[in-house]
Amino acid sequence: MKVAWAGSRHAVEVADRMACLVASDPVFRKDTRTMLSRKELFKDTLKKAAHAWKRTVELHLTEEEANLLRLYIDQPGYVDLHWVMFVPAIKGQGTEEQQKKWLTMAYKFQIIGTYAQTELGHGSNVQGLETTATFDPSTDEFIMHSPTLTSSKWWPGGLGKTSTHAVVYARLITEGKDYGIHGFIMQLRSLDDHSPLPGITIGDIGGKFGSGAYNSMDNGVMRLDHVRIPRDQMLMRLAQVTREGKYVHSDVPKQLLYGTMVYVRQTIVADASRALSRAVCIAVRYGAIRKQFGSKAGGPETQVLNYKTQQSRLFPFLASAYAFRFVGQWLKWLYTDVTQKLESKDFSTLPEAHACTAGLKSVTTSATADAIEECQKLCGGHGYLNSSGLPELFAVNLPACTYEGDNVVLLLQVARFLMKTVSQVASGKQPVGTTAYMGNIQHLMQCKSVVNTVEDWLNPAAIKEVFEARALRMAVNCAQNISKAPSQEEGFSELSPDLVEAAVAHVQLIIVTKFIEKLQEDILGHGVKEQLQKLCGIYALHLIHNERLGKLYAQVRPNAVALVDAFDYTDHYLGSALGRYDGDVYSALYKEAWKDPLNETVVPDGYQEHLRPLLKQQLKLSRL
Numbered sequence: 001m002k003v004a005w006a007g008s009r010h011a012v013e014v015a016d017r018m019a020c021l022v023a024s025d026p027v028f029r030k031d032t033r034t035m036l037s038r039k040e041l042f043k044d045t046l047k048k049a050a051h052a053w054k055r056t057v058e059l060h061l062t063e064e065e066a067n068l069l070r071l072y073i074d075q076p077g078y079v080d081l082h083w084v085m086f087v088p089a090i091k092g093q094g095t096e097e098q099q100k101k102w103l104t105m106a107y108k109f110q111i112i113g114t115y116a117q118t119e120l121g122h123g124s125n126v127q128g129l130e131t132t133a134t135f136d137p138s139t140d141e142f143i144m145h146s147p148t149l150t151s152s153k154w155w156p157g158g159l160g161k162t163s164t165h166a167v168v169y170a171r172l173i174t175e176g177k178d179y180g181i182h183g184f185i186m187q188l189r190s191l192d193d194h195s196p197l198p199g200i201t202i203g204d205i206g207g208k209f210g211s212g213a214y215n216s217m218d219n220g221v222m223r224l225d226h227v228r229i230p231r232d233q234m235l236m237r238l239a240q241v242t243r244e245g246k247y248v249h250s251d252v253p254k255q256l257l258y259g260t261m262v263y264v265r266q267t268i269v270a271d272a273s274r275a276l277s278r279a280v281c282i283a284v285r286y287g288a289i290r291k292q293f294g295s296k297a298g299g300p301e302t303q304v305l306n307y308k309t310q311q312s313r314l315f316p317f318l319a320s321a322y323a324f325r326f327v328g329q330w331l332k333w334l335y336t337d338v339t340q341k342l343e344s345k346d347f348s349t350l351p352e353a354h355a356c357t358a359g360l361k362s363v364t365t366s367a368t369a370d371a372i373e374e375c376q377k378l379c380g381g382h383g384y385l386n387s388s389g390l391p392e393l394f395a396v397n398l399p400a401c402t403y404e405g406d407n408v409v410l411l412l413q414v415a416r417f418l419m420k421t422v423s424q425v426a427s428g429k430q431p432v433g434t435t436a437y438m439g440n441i442q443h444l445m446q447c448k449s450v451v452n453t454v455e456d457w458l459n460p461a462a463i464k465e466v467f468e469a470r471a472l473r474m475a476v477n478c479a480q481n482i483s484k485a486p487s488q489e490e491g492f493s494e495l496s497p498d499l500v501e502a503a504v505a506h507v508q509l510i511i512v513t514k515f516i517e518k519l520q521e522d523i524l525g526h527g528v529k530e531q532l533q534k535l536c537g538i539y540a541l542h543l544i545h546n547e548r549l550g551k552l553y554a555q556v557r558p559n560a561v562a563l564v565d566a567f568d569y570t571d572h573y574l575g576s577a578l579g580r581y582d583g584d585v586y587s588a589l590y591k592e593a594w595k596d597p598l599n600e601t602v603v604p605d606g607y608q609e610h611l612r613p614l615l616k617q618q619l620k621l622s623r624l
């Protein structure tokens with residue numbers, strides 16, 4: 001099962017090696033992270049990032065190994081933005097010459113970069129950004145400027161205190177005309193003493209949700225006051241400004257400007273499955289250890305995992321973790337395929353790639369955030385302790401519902417794609433890829449489900465047809481209702497809640513389909529495929545019909561702990577007293593409690609000042 005989860009034997013081996021490297025290095029300790037002040041936490045992040053880089057160089061780690069090392073350190077920081085957004089933005093939007101110049105420095109960490117798109121006034125509406133980049137032909141430079149308070153860059157990770165450079169998104173103005181949003185490389189801080197360059201005001205935007213968690217990241221604010229940069233720092237793969245100031249657009253779709261977001265959304269699906277699997281691992285292992293009430297008077301107490309209510313709340317998350325993992329692996333393949341096509345100037349699959357990455361990012365991160373919260377409840381009181389690992393896991397993953405595109409805004413993008421596809425089908429065009437099922441409209445609009453029993457849900461053809469019919473009927477229903485509205489735009493706006501539901505149904509169909517396709521592969525190991533078939537059934541059925549699931553849960557229960565062991569997480573990475581591999585939960589909880597700064601003294605600070613006078617006062621009053 002470990003191989004099925006990881007994707008290959010090689011993936012299991014390299015992940016194990018990197019996880020152990022991190023777990024065995026004292027610099028990467030994280031058990032007291034939630035007790036650090038913001039300043040201490042930030043400094044700890046700087047230390048860990050520098051140490052990780054030192055180890056990467058010393059051990060000559062490959063890119064794959066270095067990425068895993070960063071993942072297992074498990075502490076958001078400026079390096080995430082550098083590798084996940086700054087480098088990909090230059091790769092996707094820079095010319096070969098620009099890539100050579102900037103990536104050479106970025107790969108050696110001679111510069112640290114971030115992705116500065118969002119502003120105080122606009123995040124979702126990228127076309128509404130206000131920062132300007134005005135070309136000055138007299139000096140061959142762009143003047144980068146924040147004309148209003150709301151144009152302040154706001155949120156970019158690593159911007160606050162660390163980044164030396166950024167890809168900054170701004171409105172390109174040349175020859176008096178506004179050509180809309182483009183990317184520019186800017187140096188922000190001195191490479192000698194790290195002070196901001198003239199004209200740049202820069203800082204951290206302040207503490208965020210939860211203790212520890214995303215507070216290790218210095219999300220930043222930046223204002224630009226007529227800062228000049230050379231013309232060749234405009235990213236010029238998609239469009240150029242000539243020496244004379246002429247704007248020239250390449251013959252590529254302008255949406256490629258959004259390419260970095262497509263790339264990152266795809267990686268976020270993998271992150272979501274990992275976060276969900278960690279929460280499920282904690283809740284399942286703890287559920288096997290925690291006992292409450294006896295079945296008979298004097299008999300042994302019951303493991304809480306054996307309660308049917310516990311199973312019906314938890315096993316759909318277990319199934320979802322596997323479902324998201326497999327769809328994430330497929331999405332990575334899709335992204336690679338689209339990128340290769342783009343390189344040979346085939347842009348035909350770009351809209352589908354956008355819809356798939358946007359939709360899957362949205363559905364998987366929303367489900368993951370909800371599930372982590374529920375796992376806290378599934379662990380009872382102990383789940384609410386920081387030492388359970390769940391509060392921090394929740395706080396770190398909650399913003400994934402917002403960053404890289406608000407989840408509702410992204411589902412509306414999927415809905416827009418679906419409405420276009422429905423209208424193309426109506427005019428006789430055969431849809432392809434993940435919308436190919438819409439071509440089967442006559443049948444799917446009328447067919448009746450052949451699913452009657454739990455066993456029917458293990459029949460892939462039956463499952464797929466149910467999900468196809470549901471997604472298609474919801475999309476067609478929306479399209480019909482939009483066509484009755486005074487205008488397309490008004491109809492879309494009025495029906496947006498229904499459109500979001502239709503988009504979710506389409507995305508869930510993709511997830512179910514990719515799970516089924518995974519089951520058609522050669523899967524080694526005794527009983528592994530059978531367990532995955534049950535999980536696929538649970539994932540599909542829990543979205544449609546909760547009542548019939550009890551039988552499947554009972555079949556999964558004997559292997560529940562093994563199914564989470566297959567995630568192959570070290571105790572260090574899981575970071576949970578409740579989810580420990582050895583099950584020694586109570587000693588761990590007890591030991592963790594004594595690490596809290598409040599326990600440094602037996603009598604707390606503040607006793608003499610506040611508590612003692614109060615108690616004495618009350619004592620005096622009672623004696624009167």
Ligand SMILES: CC/C=C\C/C=C\C/C=C\C/C=C\CC/C=C/C(=O)SCCNC(=O)CCNC(=O)[C@H](O)C(C)(C)COP(=O)(O)OP(=O)(O)OC[C@H]1O[C@@H](n2cnc3c(N)ncnc32)[C@H](O)[C@@H]1OP(=O)(O)O
Pocket residue numbers: 070071073074075076077080081084115117118123124125126127157255256258259261262264267268271350351354396402403404405406409413416
């Ligand atoms: C150890 C670490 C632990 C935990 C951390 C875990 C993981 C960390 C990993 C990664 C993440 C790291 C850090 C997070 C950092 C976060 C960064 C950010 O948030 S960056 C900012 C991201 N911002 C957004 O996503 C903004 C969202 N808005 C948009 O994308 C667009 O504006 C929107 C699509 C909503 C609207 O675009 P617009 O042009 O205004 O409108 P329109 O709808 O008309 O679209 C026009 C046309 O273009 C098509 N299209 C839109 N987007 C894309 C795209 N990306 N690709 C291709 N095509 C696109 C759209 O469909 C339409 O097409 P048609 O005209 O209909 O054909």
Ligand SMILES: Cc1cc2nc3c(=O)[nH]c(=O)nc-3n(C[C@H](O)[C@H](O)[C@H](O)COP(=O)(O)OP(=O)(O)OC[C@H]3O[C@@H](n4cnc5c(N)ncnc54)[C@H](O)[C@@H]3O)c2cc1C
Pocket residue numbers: 081115116117118121122123124125154155156157214219399402403404405406407408409412
């Ligand atoms: C932790 C974190 C890290 C981030 N890192 C970065 C970074 O590194 N670089 C960067 O540039 N940005 C970053 N961001 C910013 C992030 O990309 C934006 O916050 C995100 O795109 C959402 O935009 P917004 O904040 O403007 O939300 P808004 O668009 O203001 O959303 C507010 C509400 O309005 C709703 N809404 C908005 N538009 C519509 C619509 N058309 N129809 C229906 N409902 C709508 C949304 O659903 C939401 O409920 C980060 C954000 C966070 C939280």
